[in-house]
Amino acid sequence: MPTIFDAIVDLKTKAKNRRDLERYDRAAAFVQEAIVLANKELATPEFRAKMASELADCYGLLGGIERRSALVASASEEHVADHLRRSVKAYDEAWRYESGDFGVSSSYGMVNRLVTRVLADPNALIEGYVTDLGEGIEPVAVPVELEEARKKIESSKRAESDYWAAADLALVQLLLGKGNPAGLYSKYIEKSPPDYAYNSVLDVLRPLSDRDLAIKSDLQDAVKLLSERLARLQSAISG
Amino acid sequence: MGLDFKRLVLVFVTVPAATGESRYRVGTGYFLTGDLVLTASHVVPENAEAIEVRVEGSAEFHRSDKDDPIAWRDTVLDAVLIRVTPSLGEMNSPEWIQDSFTENVGWDTAAYPIAARQLFDEREKWTTRGLKGTLYWQGGAGQGVHELDLDVDAPATPEGWGGISGAPVFVGGRLAGIVKDVLKDFRGARFSGVRADALLAEPAFRNVIAKRWLELPSNRAVLVLLSEARKSELARRVKAAIERFNKDRLALETAGGPLAPEPVKVAINDTLQNPERWFQFIKALCKAPVMIADVTGFEPAVMLALGIRAVVRRGVTIASTSDQLDEAHLSQLPFNIQESKLVSHGGDYTPTDPKHPVSVISAAMRDGLRELHSRIRYLDLPVYDAVRCPKPERNIDNQPPSQNSSSEDKAGDSDTIVVLCPFHEEYRNRWVNISSRLLDQYPNKRIVRMIDISSPRLVGQALYEQIRWAKTCVVDWTYWRPNVFFELGVRLACSDTGPMSLLDRADPPDLGRKTLIQAPNLVQKRQLIELFAPNTYQFAPFEASEEERDTAEKDFTLVFEAHEAITKKQATFVPSAAVSHNATYRFLIEQFDWNQERVNMRPDELLRASAEGDVGRDEQSSGETTVLFSSNFEFSVRLRQSVYERWIAAWYYFVHRYEHELQTNAERREELKALGEDVLQVLPKTNDPFLKQLRDQIVDKIDELS
Numbered sequence: 001m002p003t004i005f006d007a008i009v010d011l012k013t014k015a016k017n018r019r020d021l022e023r024y025d026r027a028a029a030f031v032q033e034a035i036v037l038a039n040k041e042l043a044t045p046e047f048r049a050k051m052a053s054e055l056a057d058c059y060g061l062l063g064g065i066e067r068r069s070a071l072v073a074s075a076s077e078e079h080v081a082d083h084l085r086r087s088v089k090a091y092d093e094a095w096r097y098e099s100g101d102f103g104v105s106s107s108y109g110m111v112n113r114l115v116t117r118v119l120a121d122p123n124a125l126i127e128g129y130v131t132d133l134g135e136g137i138e139p140v141a142v143p144v145e146l147e148e149a150r151k152k153i154e155s156s157k158r159a160e161s162d163y164w165a166a167a168d169l170a171l172v173q174l175l176l177g178k179g180n181p182a183g184l185y186s187k188y189i190e191k192s193p194p195d196y197a198y199n200s201v202l203d204v205l206r207p208l209s210d211r212d213l214a215i216k217s218d219l220q221d222a223v224k225l226l227s228e229r230l231a232r233l234q235s236a237i238s239g
Numbered sequence: 240m241g242l243d244f245k246r247l248v249l250v251f252v253t254v255p256a257a258t259g260e261s262r263y264r265v266g267t268g269y270f271l272t273g274d275l276v277l278t279a280s281h282v283v284p285e286n287a288e289a290i291e292v293r294v295e296g297s298a299e300f301h302r303s304d305k306d307d308p309i310a311w312r313d314t315v316l317d318a319v320l321i322r323v324t325p326s327l328g329e330m331n332s333p334e335w336i337q338d339s340f341t342e343n344v345g346w347d348t349a350a351y352p353i354a355a356r357q358l359f360d361e362r363e364k365w366t367t368r369g370l371k372g373t374l375y376w377q378g379g380a381g382q383g384v385h386e387l388d389l390d391v392d393a394p395a396t397p398e399g400w401g402g403i404s405g406a407p408v409f410v411g412g413r414l415a416g417i418v419k420d421v422l423k424d425f426r427g428a429r430f431s432g433v434r435a436d437a438l439l440a441e442p443a444f445r446n447v448i449a450k451r452w453l454e455l456p457s458n459r460a461v462l463v464l465l466s467e468a469r470k471s472e473l474a475r476r477v478k479a480a481i482e483r484f485n486k487d488r489l490a491l492e493t494a495g496g497p498l499a500p501e502p503v504k505v506a507i508n509d510t511l512q513n514p515e516r517w518f519q520f521i522k523a524l525c526k527a528p529v530m531i532a533d534v535t536g537f538e539p540a541v542m543l544a545l546g547i548r549a550v551v552r553r554g555v556t557i558a559s560t561s562d563q564l565d566e567a568h569l570s571q572l573p574f575n576i577q578e579s580k581l582v583s584h585g586g587d588y589t590p591t592d593p594k595h596p597v598s599v600i601s602a603a604m605r606d607g608l609r610e611l612h613s614r615i616r617y618l619d620l621p622v623y624d625a626v627r628c629p630k631p632e633r634n635i636d637n638q639p640p641s642q643n644s645s646s647e648d649k650a651g652d653s654d655t656i657v658v659l660c661p662f663h664e665e666y667r668n669r670w671v672n673i674s675s676r677l678l679d680q681y682p683n684k685r686i687v688r689m690i691d692i693s694s695p696r697l698v699g700q701a702l703y704e705q706i707r708w709a710k711t712c713v714v715d716w717t718y719w720r721p722n723v724f725f726e727l728g729v730r731l732a733c734s735d736t737g738p739m740s741l742l743d744r745a746d747p748p749d750l751g752r753k754t755l756i757q758a759p760n761l762v763q764k765r766q767l768i769e770l771f772a773p774n775t776y777q778f779a780p781f782e783a784s785e786e787e788r789d790t791a792e793k794d795f796t797l798v799f800e801a802h803e804a805i806t807k808k809q810a811t812f813v814p815s816a817a818v819s820h821n822a823t824y825r826f827l828i829e830q831f832d833w834n835q836e837r838v839n840m841r842p843d844e845l846l847r848a849s850a851e852g853d854v855g856r857d858e859q860s861s862g863e864t865t866v867l868f869s870s871n872f873e874f875s876v877r878l879r880q881s882v883y884e885r886w887i888a889a890w891y892y893f894v895h896r897y898e899h900e901l902q903t904n905a906e907r908r909e910e911l912k913a914l915g916e917d918v919l920q921v922l923p924k925t926n927d928p929f930l931k932q933l934r935d936q937i938v939d940k941i942d943e944l945s
Contacts, residue, residue, distance in 0.1 A: 020924065047492070162863050163862050192870045192874075194923075195879075199924060234924075234925040237879055237925060
């Protein structure tokens with residue numbers, strides 16, 4: 001008999017498949033179903049840590065779906081702004097579970113809530129600037145929080161073993177202008193992550209590299225580097 | 240007690256006749272329990288339309304149970320148990336003959352022969368006739384089943400004896416068997432019969448006539464095996480642990496739901512009281528999803544039970560001791576359970592102390608059941624997979640290996656005699672003595688103990704394989720070592736050829752015994768001897784007297800003769816208080832819960848389990864690969880290919896195997912959708928035309944079914 005954990009994984013799988021098919025509304029609906037399930041059991045003491053971890057994952061997934069939805073070709077400015085705000089909200093929620101006392105160790109929400117603010121506001125990376133996306137969204141000094149995020153990921157040592165954490169750390173350092181892409185992504189690449197991990201990382205980097213940012217060329221180099229690695233991996237897999 | 244007329248019945252069976260009508264057949268039967276009648280199998284053909292029995296002195300007929308009329312049948316022996324209603328009520332088991340015959344003896348019975356049938360007003364009247372004669376103790380042997388050889392003091396014509404089949408044969412007031420046939424060439428003066436010991440050697444027969452003693456109330460029951468020396472607090476603590484488990488949402492969600500609130504407590508001595516209890520106990524060993532055994536002192540019978548459990552159930556088995564688990568204790572663990580998780584149920588702790596046995600046992604049950612549900616190869620005892628390995632291959636030249644052959648482990652295991660025995664210093668001379676005697680008897684076989692197996696494979700793996708496949712397995716009970724009894728349990732459970740069990744009749748004390756191992760003065764030692772009837776022997780080392788050596792020679796001659804008999808499947812006498820050499824194995828064939836075996840999984844389920852077993856159920860969320868060294872690029876590529884190809888195979892299997900069912904069966908459609916989602920998730924997003932086409936097909940199928 002499937003457990004509630006199985007049910008949540010199944011819904012996340014459906015959401016990821018719809019996301020990959022660019023059926024974003026349906027994808028978001030499946031994640032919301034998973035969130036409802038996980039929320040129901042969050043108060044159960046034995047489930048608290050596991051459900052908080054699932055909620056962080058689900059909100060992270062939702063943030064990614066909304067970000068991709070925002071950036072579809074020929075979308076109106078209004079559509080872009082609306083969906084980027086939804087994305088930021090979802091990542092902030094993921095970060096709430098990651099940073100609370102639930103014992104969740106992911107850095108995904110923490111980093112992507114900042115990255116999406118950079119996508120939404122081209123001034124976000126300016127020193128001393130506070131990004132404010134309007135009512136209901138916390139204003140954030142992105143450079144300050146990126147530095148905080150870097151310290152947290154480094155001190156957790158998760159980037160030593162976890163390719164998601166390694167990618168988050170590389171991106172944070174890239175955005176902070178600390179190092180070249182090849183060096184920053186070397187830890188990530190040496191873990192031989194699967195193709196879906198490359199796709200996910202590139203889905204974040206590509207739109208950033210299109211923005212008029214001071215680190216644009218580094219971002220473009222990072223996209224080139226990881227695209228080449230992905231192509232090599234895909235070629236090897238296709239045999 | 241002798242023949243009890245209240246149990247004697249006329250068996251009336253209606254069978255279809257060639258003309259399309261029915262005809263009847265009669266025989267004699269005898270109630271063994273309130274609702275089970277023993278008679279000859281041929282009296283009740285498979286195609287019987289109706290079976291009725293009439294109790295002596297009554298006009299009332301008892302009818303066979305319509306849905307399940309035959310409780311047990313053995314056509315080779317020619318015996319059957321008919322289940323009838325109404326029941327006669329509670330009744331004691333008849334007194335069976337205890338010993339084998341060593342001289343001709345008188346026998347008697349009462350039966351319903353045709354010769355005694357009378358006609359009154361055109362109605363048949365069946366009356367009993369008593370008869371007696373001589374049972375020839377040396378007759379009835381030869382090829383096939385060993386029979387009773389009976390002659391009759393007052394012969395009738397062979398036809399006149401019709402109806403006598405199934406009549407109980409009594410010798411000295413004890414049930415010695417049933418009549419099964421009239422030997423025509425003896426002109427009605429000689430019968431053959433089914434021997435009582437042949438019936439009692441059938442585990443299914445014994446189980447079905449047994450009084451119910453141990454029955455697990457559900458498939459969520461926890462079996463608690465209590466040791467003899469410490470009738471401890473274990474049962475109380477397990478009950479509390481179950482209560483805690485049943486309130487633990489994580490346990491309920493991930494470990495298959497609540498457990499039966501009352502643990503089923505069994506004292507080890509009760510399981511050994513008689514064969515009937517033994518069979519009910521091993522049935523429970525097969526069925527219980529959780530078993531907690533008190534291994535305090537590593538008592539031999541408890542270890543034997545663990546050995547059987549290790550073969551029959553990929554369930555959760557927790558070994559618990561009332562001793563404190565310190566380094567001294569852990570260093571004394573028997574080899575076979577060194578890898579197992581041992582918990583302690585002894586001592587007093589504050590309620591919040593994580594070492595409190597209630598917390599420890601509850602968590603062990605939860606974690607064990609959860610892992611059992613999520614990992615198809617879950618094990619908490621060694622053995623289970625090892626005894627399911629194929630038989631090792633023979634030497635290419637097909638020659639028996641020499642004792643010193645460097646390639647000895649390649650030999651077929653029918654060329655091997657595996658000896659399960661202690662290894663401590665005090666046993667060394669005994670090993671030399673016994674192995675030397677074995678070599679005299681079997682000069683072309685290699686004789687190995689666990690430490691003689693030269694294979695570089697894991698010792699346990701090689702040992703358990705040998706225990707299953709070796710044609711001859713010698714077990715020396717002397718010193719009552721826990722590891723020997725664990726391995727004895729393994730052999731009893733997995734081989735149709737029982738072990739050659741030996742026991743020094745002097746039963747010497749175990750001077751090399753470790754402090755935590757208790758064996759002296761245990762009642763279970765006597766019970767084990769009664770139940771499994773080991774062969775006693777005289778230990779005769781080099782310095783032994785001539786008399787001792789003579790005795791040893793006689794002992795081992797008997798041992799080898801007995802073993803030859805069982806390897807050649809010859810009938811051997813089994814005392815009614817004992818189980819036959821292979822009874823445990825044969826009973827397990829029926830009782831083993833094969834539903835839990837992964838070999839029964841559908842191919843797509845097996846492929847799914849295999850892929851998820853390698854990379855996890857929710858791989859993408861993890862970020863850490865579970866496969867060691869897969870950060871090696873080439874390895875990671877091969878791993879990924881292997882995983883997605885398994886998913887593709889699962890998809891194609893399901894789509895094509897259930898192509899037609901998918902049109903009509905909603906459940907199948909849901910299964911396919913779920914499978915499709917998982918396959919889509921795993922397929923790499925490359926431009927490979929085949930993979931692209933497959934992705935499109937799966938998406939289309941999911942859309943079509945949604």
